[in-house]
Every structure is written in structure tokens, then in C-alpha cells.
Amino acid sequence: MKELTKTKVTVRLRKAEDRKEWYIYLESYPVQVIGKKSPQRIREYLNRSVTTVDFDKKRVARTTETSVSYKPKRNDNGIIICKSDHDIETMLYADAIRKLRQKEYDNAELYSELDTIQAEQKEKSQENFIKYFEAVVKKRHKNSSTSIIINWERSIEFLKDFAGETIVFSQIDFKFCEDFKSFLLTAKRGGNKDGILSQNTASTYFSVFKAALKQAFIDGYFTTDISAKIKSIPSQETRREYLTIEELNSLVETPCENDVLKRAALFSALTGLRHSDIQKLKWNEISYEGNQPRINFTQKKTKGVEYMPISQQALEICGEPKSPKDLVFENLTNPSWINRPLKNWVAKAGINKNITFHCFRHTFATLQLSNGTDIYTVSKMLGHTNVKTTQVYAKVIDEKKNKAAEAIQLKSLKN
Structure with a gap:
């Protein structure tokens, strides 16, 4: 998953060289710029200035051989504190522009991340479900009993008989699953055996298919849990033969x-x-x-x-x-x-x-x-x-x- 850059927009001040006046600008960092490898620091001047800034004498901003500058005080909302009503209004305006820019950056990053997710989802939807199904058997049931592995492998074989060697994820919807269910209920047993699958065997194979769909949803191949929407094939109660x-x-x-x-x-x-x-x-x-x-x-x-x-x-x-x-x-x-x-x-x-x-x-x-x-x-x-x-x-x-x-x-x- 792409990591968000978390761009932050802050209201800053720059001292005029020849008078007691401070220009207001917005600083955005980090910003990813096309053509630049490293993140950039973007400044946007607002064509506004203030003269009555309240500076915090305990927080030094910059020191030179001839002068010392201090950081401005900010209120609980992060707005620079000024003494005159006019400058207070100006700083409120600056903060409103800051919020607007911050929202633009946040939305741009979210939409960029959404585009990435959608691209990944589209790519996954074109992968072969049969190959995924076979990989799940090897990963999930490598230590399972022979009978369980056979049931998974037989389910895959019947799925191939139904729809072929290649079934892309985008093909699989509710109708596809219902059609496969109907196919199993009338499928021939295969091998040298006559007749069709028993309902209980068909039920087992369809349950395996549903389990693979569930795992595919967990792994991000489906955006919805299709396995939860389709009903299983009901199993029939069989006679358990026993000896006296x-x-x-x-x-x-x-x-x-x-x-x-x-x-x-x-x-x-x-x-x-x-x-x-x-x-x-x-x-x-x-x-x-x-x-x-x-x-x-x-x-x-x-x-x-x-x-x-x-x-x-x-x-x-x-x-x-x-x-x-x-x-x-x-x-x-x-x-x-x-x-x-x-x-x-x-x-x-x-x-x-x-x-x-x-x-x-x-x-x-x-x-x-x-x-x-x-x-x-x-x-x-x-x-x-x-x-x-x-x-x-x-x-x-x-x-x-x-x-x-x-x-x-x-x-x-x-x-």
C-alpha cells in the first residue's frame, strides 16, 4: 500500500528588511513534485502583512551576529497572536487559506491512494482464479489429511470441467456461482464410475469452492464477500451402517x-x-x-x-x-x-x-x-x-x- 506523504500547511512570517512589518506566507511540506526525486518545501505568499505580532521571548527562531529573532506566539488553534484588531482579522484570513490548502493536499493524497488501490484491484481481477485456488490448497492444506486435499483438488477439477483452465476473478459473480452449483448437482462422477455425483459429494465440493472464494475476499481479490451471499448445497442425511x-x-x-x-x-x-x-x-x-x-x-x-x-x-x-x-x-x-x-x-x-x-x-x-x-x-x-x-x-x-x-x-x- 502506498504511504501517504502527510503534507502539512503552516502559516509563517517573513520580516521586511527596512521596516517593522512581517509578510505572511503559507509553507507546505513535504510536497511531491513531478520531476523531483526528493520532497519539496512550497511557499505561497498571501499579499498580506501585519505589524503587531506578539513574539515569544522564550523561543528563539534565528540568531545572527547582529540580531536575534523569536517565534510568534500562537493560540490553542495554532493562529499567530497579534495585538491590533486589523492584524487579528488578517491572521484569521491567513488561517482560513491554510485550512483550504490543507484540505486540497489531503484530498489529493487520498484520491491518489484510491487510484492506486483501484489499479491494484483491477490488476487482481484479471488474475486466474484456478491458479489462485491451487495455490490456496498448497498453502492452507499442506499438512491436512489426504481426504481433505483430495476434496479440494476434486473441486478444482470439476470447476475446470465447468468453465475451463482459465477463470479470471472478474468472471465470478453470483450467477457464475449458482451455475456452478447446478453443474455439480448433475455432474458425472468421473473415472470408471457410472452415474452422477451424490448430493452430499456435490455439497462437499461446493463448500470447498465457497471456502476458496472466502479466502480470495480476505486476500483482496474481491471487494465484497461473495461467498456469504450464495447458499450451500444442503447435505442429505445418509444411513450410517454399523454392526451389532x-x-x-x-x-x-x-x-x-x-x-x-x-x-x-x-x-x-x-x-x-x-x-x-x-x-x-x-x-x-x-x-x-x-x-x-x-x-x-x-x-x-x-x-x-x-x-x-x-x-x-x-x-x-x-x-x-x-x-x-x-x-x-x-x-x-x-x-x-x-x-x-x-x-x-x-x-x-x-x-x-x-x-x-x-x-x-x-x-x-x-x-x-x-x-x-x-x-x-x-x-x-x-x-x-x-x-x-x-x-x-x-x-x-x-x-x-x-x-x-x-x-x-x-x-x-x-x-
């Missing part, structure tokens, strides 16, 4: 072709940990508080530092302790590589449900609430930053209660 305690025990008794997968899945059901947190869990993160085993770790998704007590069964699933820096569930692969052995294992156990690894976390939450653990404790154990996220599981419990209410049926009491 009987189904979990069936899985315990059923062999799995991938032993570390079986142990990690059951560990998730006993602790509620995500796959990403289990995958990076090390032995030095497992400790005891008295006789209570616990894990201390930083959640990969939320970056929250957590400690969690775990059961003896969960500890036993971890196996024999190894070196502190070793992974507890060594060779646990990414979710995409465990889908097939996981589905085979679930099918062999006779369970007819669409179970993914994340369902074991859902199972933990549902069983905890079913057994009377309060929702705030469950929310904390899951590492949720907002208890509203946990309330999804509470609705599952309410459905079970409603079904339970109809479970006992007596014969008609009308007879």
Missing part, C-alpha cells in the same frame, strides 16, 4: 485372509479410531495411567491432540509390544486396497451388509450410545469438534428404540 455385537463376535470367530486388517478393524470397533489414525499409530503412543491403558496421538484429520483410554481387549489386539518407533499395525494398507479382503471376510461371517472399514468406527459410536454412554463422552472419544456430528448416531439409537416399542404386542384388549 453379535455380528462383531461372528467376525472375531471368522478367519480373514489379511490378519492385520482383521485386528485393525476390531481395534476400530473397540476404540472408534479412524483408519488413518490406526495406520500411523506407534508403540510409543501407547502408555498406562495407573492400570488403565491409553493412547496419546494427534488426529490426522482434525490435528487435535488427544488421549484416549482403551480396554484391555483393545490392547491385546495390538499384539506383542515392539520398538517405540515401530507401527502397531504394520503393513496396514490404504482403504482402497483392503476393500476386497474386507468384503470377503464380512461375507464369510454371514453378514449381509455393505461394510467398509469406516463402519467399524460407526459401530463403536452406536454401541457406546446403545449401552448408555452419554453423547458428550462419545463425541470426545470420537474426536469430534462439534457434538452435532455425533448426534447422527443418536438418531440411529432413537430408531432402534422406536422399533423396540413395537416389539411387545399383546392380544386385543377390546374383548
